[in-house]
Amino acid sequence: MPLLEGEYRKTEKIDGVIYDMSPSPNYLHGVVNGNIYTIIKNRLKDSLCLVFMENLDFQYQPEKSDNYIIPDIMIVCDRKQIKGGCYTGVPKFVVETLSPSTAMRDLSTKKAIYEAAGVLEYWIVSPRECGLQIYYLNDGRYELVNSYILENDQSDEYYNAETPINLRAYPHIRMTLAEIFENVYPE
Numbered sequence: 266m267p268l269l270e271g272e273y274r275k276t277e278k279i280d281g282v283i284y285d286m287s288p289s290p291n292y293l294h295g296v297v298n299g300n301i302y303t304i305i306k307n308r309l310k311d312s313l314c315l316v317f318m319e320n321l322d323f324q325y326q327p328e329k330s331d332n333y334i335i336p337d338i339m340i341v342c343d344r345k346q347i348k349g350g351c352y353t354g355v356p357k358f359v360v361e362t363l364s365p366s367t368a369m370r371d372l373s374t375k376k377a378i379y380e381a382a383g384v385l386e387y388w389i390v391s392p393r394e395c396g397l398q399i400y401y402l403n404d405g406r407y408e409l410v411n412s413y414i415l416e417n418d419q420s421d422e423y424y425n426a427e428t429p430i431n432l433r434a435y436p437h438i439r440m441t442l443a444e445i446f447e448n449v450y451p452e
Contacts (some may be wrong), residue, residue, distance in 0.1 A: 275378070280373060293392035293449050294362050298337050300447050301360055301440070305340065308438040314342040318448050320350070325382050327353040334375055337362045337390075340435070357434040360388040376400070380407045386433045395446045401433055413440045 294434040296351040309316055321341070322333040333351060338360035341347065346354030357377055361371040371389060379387050381403065387400040387407060396413035417426040426443035 273331070279334060279370075279378070280332060281330070281450065291364065294364050296339075296424075296448050297362050297390055297392045300445055300449075301338055303436075304440045304444060305338070305432075305438055308435070309340070312342075313344065314346070315341055316340050317352075321347070322351045323352045323356065323359075323382075324353045327379050334378060339420065340432075355383045357384065358386045358388075358432055359384050360390060362390045362392060376407065380405075390445070392446070392449050395431075395442075396448060397442065397445065399430070413442055415446050417443060 298318055302316060305316045317339050318333060319337055321339060322335055323339060324331070324333045326332065331427045333399075336356070336359045338358075339352070339353060339356045340358040341352050341356050342352040346352055361367075361375055364370055376387060376389075383402065383405075385402050387402075389398040389400075390396070397411070398409060399411040401410050402408075411430075413425060413428065415426060416423045418424060419426075427441050429439050429441060431447075432438040
C-alpha cells in the first residue's frame with residue numbers, strides 16, 4: 266500500500282529484508298512499555314545512560330551492513346554511538362514486548378541478533394498473559410534465568426505481584442511484576 270503524503274511507517278531491516286512495523290499493536294503493548302520505560306527512566310537520573318522506547322534504531326553489525334531493528338525498550342550508555350535516530354553500539358539491556366504480528370520475530374530472529382551483538386540482558390514481555398521471560402548472556406549464549414506469569418491474587422499460593430526484579434547491569438533499577446503490568450488486564 267503506498268504511503269499518503271506526510272504518512273510515516275516504522276520499519277526494520279533484518280538481513281536485507283524490510284519489515285513493516287505498522288500499524289501499531291494494541292494498547293496493552295504501549296501500557297507495558299510505558300510502565301517499564303518510566304521506572305527505568307526515573308532510576309537512571311544523574312546517569313550517563315539513556316533509556317529509549319521505540320524511538321531509536323539499533324544498527325547491529327554496523328561495519329558489515331545497514332540492517333537495523335527497533336527495540337521496544339533499550340538502555341544505551343555510549344552516547345558517542347548515537348547518530349541521528351540510530352545507535353551503533355551494544356545496548357546492555359533490551360525489551361521486546363510481544364504482539365501477534367511480531368512475536369515469532371521477537372522470540373527467534375531478534376533474540377538471535379541481540380545474542381550475537383552481546384546484549385547482556387534481554388526481556389520478552391507478553392502483555393496478554395502478563396508474562397515475562399528474562400535472559401542473561403552467559404558465555405555468548407542466552408540463558409533463560411526467570412520466567413513469570415503475574416498472579417496478583419494475594420490469597421493464591423502462587424502470588425508474585427511484589428516479586429522484586431533487578432536489572433543485571435543496573436542492580437539499583439528494581440521493579441515488581443505489579444509495576445510492570447500496572448493497568449494491564451489479560452483479555
